[in-house]
Amino acid sequence: MHTQPRETIDARVSLQPGAVVQVRSRRYLVEAVEPATDTSWEQTLVDLSCLDDDAQGERLSVLWEREVDATVLQASLWNSVASRGFDAPASSPRT
Numbered sequence: 376m377h378t379q380p381r382e383t384i385d386a387r388v389s390l391q392p393g394a395v396v397q398v399r400s401r402r403y404l405v406e407a408v409e410p411a412t413d414t415s416w417e418q419t420l421v422d423l424s425c426l427d428d429d430a431q432g433e434r435l436s437v438l439w440e441r442e443v444d445a446t447v448l449q450a451s452l453w454n455s456v457a458s459r460g461f462d463a464p465a466s467s468p469r470t
Contacts, residue, residue, distance in 0.1 A: 390408055
């Protein structure tokens with residue numbers, strides 16, 4: 376039985392290196408995206424690196440359209456954090 380992929384092309388536009396996604400109940404950084412070579416059966420290969428503390432840096436490769444809970448975390452949330460900038464460095468007393 377062939378089912379339609381649940382992701383649309385528009386949803387995958389934000390799926391690019393540097394994006395933060397949730398797959399298999401963990402947060403990952405997208406390291407590489409390899410689009411399907413055969414367009415009749417969409418299979419986007421995505422290489423990921425885990426961001427969660429208990430598995431930080433662990434690698435995972437998935438076929439994006441076949442994952443049950445794969446979602447791209449909203450870029451707007453990350454942009455709002457980045458737009459605030461960084462805290463000024465604490466000045467340390469010189470001796």
